[in-house]
Amino acid sequence: MTRFIFITGGVVSSLGKGLASAALGACLQARGFKVRLRKLDPYLNVDPGTMSPYQHGEVYVTDDGAETDLDLGHYERFTGVASRKSDNITTGRIYSDVIARERRGDYLGATVQVIPHVTNAIKDFIKSDVTDEDFVLCEIGGTVGDIESLPFLEAIRQLANELGRERTMFIHLTLLPYIPSAGELKTKPTQHSVKELLSVGIQPDLLMCRSERDIPEGERKKIALFCNVRYQAVIPALDVDTIYQVPISYHEQGLDAEVCRHFHIESAEPKLDRWTNIVERVRQPEGEVTIAVVGKYTSLLDSYKSLAEALTHGGIANNVKVRLNWIDSQIFEREDAVQYLEPCHGILVPGGFGERGASGKIEAVRFARERKVPYFGICFGMQMAVIETARNLAGLDHASSTEFGPSDEPVVGLMTEWLKGGALEKRKANGDLGGTLRLGAYECHLKPGSRAREIYGSDVISERHRHRYEVNMDYRPVLEKAGLSFSGLSPDGVLPEIVEYPDHPWFIGVQFHPELKSKPFAPHPLFTSFIAAALRQSRLV
Ligand code: GLN
Numbered sequence: 001m002t003r004f005i006f007i008t009g010g011v012v013s014s015l016g017k018g019l020a021s022a023a024l025g026a027c028l029q030a031r032g033f034k035v036r037l038r039k040l041d042p043y044l045n046v047d048p049g050t051m052s053p054y055q056h057g058e059v060y061v062t063d064d065g066a067e068t069d070l071d072l073g074h075y076e077r078f079t080g081v082a083s084r085k086s087d088n089i090t091t092g093r094i095y096s097d098v099i100a101r102e103r104r105g106d107y108l109g110a111t112v113q114v115i116p117h118v119t120n121a122i123k124d125f126i127k128s129d130v131t132d133e134d135f136v137l138c139e140i141g142g143t144v145g146d147i148e149s150l151p152f153l154e155a156i157r158q159l160a161n162e163l164g165r166e167r168t169m170f171i172h173l174t175l176l177p178y179i180p181s182a183g184e185l186k187t188k189p190t191q192h193s194v195k196e197l198l199s200v201g202i203q204p205d206l207l208m209c210r211s212e213r214d215i216p217e218g219e220r221k222k223i224a225l226f227c228n229v230r231y232q233a234v235i236p237a238l239d240v241d242t243i244y245q246v247p248i249s250y251h252e253q254g255l256d257a258e259v260c261r262h263f264h265i266e267s268a269e270p271k272l273d274r275w276t277n278i279v280e281r282v283r284q285p286e287g288e289v290t291i292a293v294v295g296k297y298t299s300l301l302d303s304y305k306s307l308a309e310a311l312t313h314g315g316i317a318n319n320v321k322v323r324l325n326w327i328d329s330q331i332f333e334r335e336d337a338v339q340y341l342e343p344c345h346g347i348l349v350p351g352g353f354g355e356r357g358a359s360g361k362i363e364a365v366r367f368a369r370e371r372k373v374p375y376f377g378i379c380f381g382m383q384m385a386v387i388e389t390a391r392n393l394a395g396l397d398h399a400s401s402t403e404f405g406p407s408d409e410p411v412v413g414l415m416t417e418w419l420k421g422g423a424l425e426k427r428k429a430n431g432d433l434g435g436t437l438r439l440g441a442y443e444c445h446l447k448p449g450s451r452a453r454e455i456y457g458s459d460v461i462s463e464r465h466r467h468r469y470e471v472n473m474d475y476r477p478v479l480e481k482a483g484l485s486f487s488g489l490s491p492d493g494v495l496p497e498i499v500e501y502p503d504h505p506w507f508i509g510v511q512f513h514p515e516l517k518s519k520p521f522a523p524h525p526l527f528t529s530f531i532a533a534a535l536r537q538s539r540l541v
Contacts, residue, residue, distance in 0.1 A: 002136055003134065003169070003263055004136050004137075004167060004169070005135060005136070005168075005169045007137060007172075008171070008172050009140075009173045010143060010145070010174045010175075010190070010193025010194070011174045011175040011189040011190065013142070016173075016210070017173050019246055020250070021074075021137050021139045022079065024171075024250065025081075026247040027251050028134070028259065029079050029081075030247070030256075031268065031269075033267070035135045035136075036081060036087070036133045037072075037087065037136075038089075038126070038137065039069050039071050039072060039087065039088045039089075040090075040126075040139070040140050040141060040152050041088065041090040041091070041141040041142075042140075042141050042148035043148065044090070044091055047067045047088070048067060048068065049067035053303035054299065054303065056069075058073065059466065060073040060076075060083070060305075061439060061516055062082070062083045062084055062085060062087070063462075064085045065439035065440025066084070066085035066088065068087070068088035072088055073305055073306045077309060078247070080522070084129070086129035094125070097121060114151055115151075115154060119155040120155075122155035123155050123158060126155070140156070144193055144196050144197050154201075156170070156202070157200060157201045157202050167263075169205050169263065170197075170206075171207075172193065172194065172197060172204035172207050172208070173207075173208045174189065174193050174208070175209070176209050176211040176215060178213060185211055190223055191226045191227060194207070194226075194227040204227070205233060206255075207223060207235065208235045209234060209236055209237055211236060211237065211239075214236070215238075230258075235250065235253045237249075237253070244278045244282060247275050248275050248279065251272060274521050278520050286319045287319070287321070288323055289321075289538050290325055290345055290534075291322055291323070291324055291325065291344060292340065292347045293307070293324055293326050293348050294329045294332075294347060294349050295326070295327075295349065295352060295357075295361075296352050296354075296357045298327065301326065304350055306513070307515045309518065310514065310523070310524055311527060313519065313520050314518075314527030314531035315531055316523060317523040317528040318528065325340075327341075329359075329360030329364065330356065332364070333360055337364060337367055345374070345537040346376065346531070347376070348530075349376075349380065349384055349385070350378050350380070350381055352379075352380040352381075358404065362387055362388045365384055372504055374530060374533040375506070375508070375509075376509075379465075379512065382498075382499060382511050383401055383412045383471060383509075385499065386411055386484070386499060389484045390482075396409045402414050403468070403469050411472055411475050412471055413472045414470075415468065415470040436468075437466050437467055441463065442490065442497075443490070443491050444461050444462070444488045444491075445489055447485070447487040447489075450485060450500060450502075451502070451506075452498045452508065455526060463514055465511065465513065466513060470495055473494065479499075483503065485499065486498070496511065497511045498511070505536070506530060508530075510526070514526045
């Protein structure tokens with residue numbers, strides 16, 4: 001029997017609901033339960049694919065090719081359960097489906113309304129694609145009180161009524177602000193937020209109270225009394241020094257025990273050694289390396305969430321702290337790159353879109369290649385590495401990407417056709433922007449004897465993609481003559497997936513996004529190897 005846990009947020013946004021949900025998932029999983037995590041987003045975009053990284057942070061891509069909210073990354077990193085298309089929905093998608101059905105005449109002449117048609121569609125989504133999971137955790141995006149979240153709250157209220165309270169649970173995450181002049185943690189915003197929930201018919205079963213300091217017993221009792229929850233179900237969610245401590249802290253505060261109690265389930269204490277090991281390593285590193293991340297969206301670090309995590313995982317694997325030096329590549333148009341890059345032990349150019357800042361990234365590649373500093377190019381970072389080779393080693397001065405406009409030497413070009421599972425996928429140059437990239441998991445064959453093959457320890461790998469342009473294979477001979485090896489190709493040999501310089505200490509460009517699959521307890525081999533190379537570099541300088 002699958003049970004549903006709904007997680008809402010109150011008082012303010014950015015309380016870390018995604019992380020809290022992921023941590024609860026990890027605790028339940030550590031008790032031996034099968035879990036699944038989902039996110040319901042109240043905005044009108046059909047998916048976050050077309051949203052600016054500055055506004056919405058990273059777009060997390062699933063194996064099955066969905067462009068989803070970055071919280072799905074937390075879920076996957078904390079539970080190891082691969083996210084799917086059916087784990088993220090937005091108001092935009094719900095409405096576009098409901099309207100498409102209305103146009104087809106599926107509603108048989110009925111007046112189509114938010115209740116029941118939109119709420120039914122939300123409920124169908126929540127219950128869909130569930131098999132033998134013990135728990136499905138559904139995080140509701142936004143903050144209680146927002147107009148946009150109302151249909152979602154109404155849908156989960158109805159669902160709890162239909163499935164019964166023994167199969168559903170409401171968790172509300174709030175904030176207890178500390179007022180220094182009064183020397184007190186304040187419970188009033190939590191009381192108001194719970195009232196807001198009650199006004200739509202939802203009585204929370206458990207409150208998670210974010211707080212920067214210990215919550216005195218008196219305050220905890222007060223919250224329990226005013227918000228109508230058991231004292232033990234007021235869970236302090238205190239700030240911690242590393243996110244990997246979150247499942248441990250929540251467990252210590254009784255979160256998972258209280259969830260089991262709610263559902264009347266007896267279960268053994270969770271095995272959390274996986275997390276204690278990681279926390280120990282993070283707290284006691286044996287060294288430190290500095291990595292320059294030369295990108296464009298460096299003013300909002302959520303844009304590179306998975307990347308920052310994967311680099312940290314690489315550090316965990318090597319027992320070192322990874323210090324990230326975020327550099328906006330545009331600065332290299334005005335200032336010398338050397339002063340920024342010289343103190344770093346590795347250089348990474350991450351995924352990106354558009355011409356702005358591209359020349360600075362190419363400059364970073366050149367520095368890494370010439371100075372033999374470990375270089376890791378991801379997606380756009382691989383494309384820039386190839387353009388750098390073409391321009392500076394192959395003598396193609398005008399080498400460019402057609403993403404930046406028409407080019408005489410389109411070393412990187414628009415991809416209009418490719419194979420997916422034996423079927424041909426096609427795109428038009430002037431087609432829709434949303435959902436039309438090459439998305440999701442694709443296989444890649446590795447060249448025997450290459451560094452990529454050695455790192456992965458396997459001939460065939462599968463990695464997730466999100467791009468529209470591709471290195472143009474017509475240029476392969478001239479690029480190879482310049483020393484760049486094509487060490488990973490699509491199974492049909494048509495699409496380049498990995499390039500590397502065999503005579504460089506560590507120089508790899510990948511067309512996919514390996515950061516999306518890295519986990520703290522299973523660091524991605526490319527990141528482990530890159531950080532190991534940076535560590536060697538740090539001993540040289
Ligand atoms: N803009 C490039 C493309 O569309 C790279 C995309 C990326 O880095 N994710 O191919």
